[in-house]
Amino acid sequence: METSRRERGRPSATTAAATSLWAIVAALVATSVSAVDCPADAGLHGTVRSLSGKPVADAAVTLTTSARTVATGEDGRFCLFQVEPGVHRLVVFADGYGVAEQEFLVGGQSAAQVEIRLRAAFGEEVVISATRTGKRLADVPLHVQTVRRSQIEGVVARTLADAVEWTRGVRVESNCQSCNTSQIRLLGLEGPYSQVLVDGQPTVSSLAMVYGIEQLPARLIDSIEVVRGGGSPAYGAGAVAGVINLIPHHPDHTHVEVSARSSRMGGAGGAARSPSYSLVADLIPGSSRAATFYGQVDREAPVDVDGDGFTDVSIRDLDALGARYHEFLFDGAARLAVDVSYVSEFRRGGDQLHLPAQHAQVAEQLDSHRKGVTASWLQTVTPRWDWRATVSHAAAERDSYYGVGGDSSAFGMTRNPLWIFDAHVDRGGERGTLSFGLQASDDVIDDRQPAYGRIIREGYRSTAAFVQDDRKVADGVTLLYGLRVDRHSAVDGSIVSPRAALMWTPRSDLTLRVSHSAGFRPPAVFDEQLHIALLGGEAMVVRDEPGLREETSVSRMLSVEWRPLVGERTAMAFDSTFFDTTIADLFHNREADDPATPELEFTRTNFGRARVAGVEVGWSLRRGRLAVDAGYGWQRAEFGHPEPDFGSTRMFRTPERYGTASVRWPLSGGLDLFAGLRYTGQMAAPHYAGYIAEDRLELTPGFLAVDVGVSRRFVLRGDRSIVGMFALKNLTDEYQQDLDRGPLRDAGYVYGPRFPRSVVVGVKVDL
Secondary structure: OOOOHHHOOOOOOHHHHHHHHHHHHHHHHHHHHHHOOOOOOOEEEEEEEEOOOOEOOOOEEEEOOOOEEEEOOOOOEEEEEOOOOEEEEEEEEOOOEOOEEEEEEEOOOOOEEEEEEEOEOOOOOEEOOOOOOOEEHHHOOOOEEEEEHHHHHHOOOOEHHHHHOOOOOEEEEEOOOOOOOEEEEEOOEOHHHEEEEEOOEOOOOOOHHHHHHHOOEHHHEEEEEEEEOOOOOOOOOOOOOEEEEEEEOOOOOOEEEEEEEEEEEOOOOOOEEEEEEEEEEEEEEEOOEEEEEEEEEEEEOOEOOOOOOOOOEOEEEEEEEEEEEEEEEOOOOEEEEEEEEEEEEEEEEEOOOOOOHHHOOEEEEEEEEEEEEEEEEEEEOOOOEEEEEEEEEEEEEEEEEEEEOOOOOOEEEEEEEEEEEEEEEEEEOOOEEEEEEEEEEEEEEEEEEHHHOEEEEEEEEEEEEEEEEEEEEEOOEEEEEEEEEEEEOOOOOEEEEEEEEEEEEEEOOEEEEEEEEEEEEOOOOOHHHHOOEEEOOEEEEEEEOOOOOOEEEEEEEEEEEEOOEOOOOEEEEEEEEEEEEEEEOOEEEEEOOOOOOOOEEEEEEEOOOEEEEEEEEEEEEEEOOEEEEEEEEEEEEEEOOOOOOOOOOEOOOOOOEEEEEEEEEEOHHHEEEEEEEEEEOOEEEEEOOOOOOOOEEEEEOOEEEEEEEEEEEEEEEOOEEEEEEEEEEOOOOOOOOOOOOOOOOEOOOOOOOOOOOEEEEEEEEEO
16 A cells, blocks of 8 residues: 555645745746836837727737737736737737727837727627637627636636636536535536537546546636537537637736635634645747746645534645647747646545544545646648647546545555547638548546456547538528547447537627537446445445447527627627437436445446426626626426436436626726626435435525625736735535535535635735
């Protein structure tokens, strides 16, 4: 047995990790602070304003000749460094405003100065996730939502899970009372029905997805694009509910940003303090090259909410390091990008955390490591043709303990190397873009849990080809259609998935979108099998039924968006989305326990048909810097016939009603206010025997959670600033009241807000 983290309730490497991070901070500060200068003989200064003359903060200003982007400050000003003399073009957009373009001339002796005016409008952001080609949001035929960097900072997000949960129609839920594994739900469907991408690549493997949404640092995300429904044929056939694409941080000037924050979360034994530290260093040595280095250290303290001596919020120690480099070549016609990352996380839930895991009554302990590298090449060959090729490798490892009653044999080991190759070619024309692509992956899972007689050694290889035509067929009418052909080693033969979407704009303020897509899920090992929940004093183990077939699905969506004109400084939008997804040969976990074995067995079977259908309505307002968003949804999620364990046709853990509302208001003087609420309605949740006498299906109550936050930015000198932050998360302390207690609890019986009330304070320094 290993003698590192397994023999302690909490790793002693905390201090060393923090010391290493701050050593990197000191070294990078020394190399970067003096580099923030705007040359007088070659550069660009400017101001972005609304039509009424008010400065527009956080506007993205892109220099098209080098694809460099900077953000405007509170006064609407920006500065681009090291701009070569000549004629250039700027593209400017901001949330709630239309896109503006302007040409200018940079001379050899002095910097150019420009002023750009923006008109209030919706749908002007540039997104890539819907069609895999950059387009204005208003021109995309699929339903896309964007989460900007300013919104991520406004909710004081530490990870992807925190950053995305304020998106309309997105629900982030906890799945385990002991280790707090979480998942993202779209259109009422579980996490495996959605595809999480990093810069368009599916590098989050099956093992990484168990805890992945809490291991991706929010600071490294510039924006998040959420596509509900099947999306483009370019994305995996498993993207039935949608795609969540993380657009990584792109540097705009040389600087270092250091942040520290601390949260206090209430529990039966008093408040627990959880610190977090992060570093981002951007280096731009020339007009065509840029690099980013980052690090993040999180220390989540355990919390026992109900006082039974068992954690409801687990220990979570996360260390993340990485770097990103990109360079423009051939006079900007090509771009090389390389990303490397390393994540180490330790989790421990249960009781007696000061003892080794095998001496506790209940323990779920995970020591995870993930290394990744991605290299991509994008080249424009002619004005009509461009191509991109990407190679990615990710290696996820986990040493685990899932045990009860002091079982010394409940240690396990999992290894999951993943290789991905992706290439596509785009041919542009006056009326659209034709795309061809080829994708291949090699995913190996080696999972050994000897205490429960489970050894999984599987290798999955898949190849796919797709063709997609994104075409303007008439004035106000855009058609996106294509085919995806997949071959997967766990499925006999090839599977063809057609996808199509139509957008009609009968007038400038009204847009209708309709889409139809097909997909499938192979009978491969998924994250739900790699996580072993503890319930009733036993470990829950899921095994596949012999002859398990792939799931197939068909998803249909219709959306209507109305953007009335209400003034020069005000933009408003109303939208309604109707969705309907049908799944055949649904994967379903059925209880099949053998009393002679130490574990509680479940069998994953094909369970006929299921259907999820509903409607979501939304409203958005932008007035100056004020941003208001609200949405509400109704849905029905049902099995085709009653499931065998509880005799219910209602799909589990899927509320019939849900909603979000948020207000963000950046004020003058650097003050930024945020308030939001999330509503989760009643849902059916299975509750297994152990703490209770017998299995039963519970109807959970609804929850209304409220978050508020405020930040203040103080300008030190030039681009240097310091920001103070304060937030109250789950202000009303909405939290599950009927938690199971003690060693016989069902750790999977957990619902509602992921954490009890917490107070967050922090500071961010930009040098």
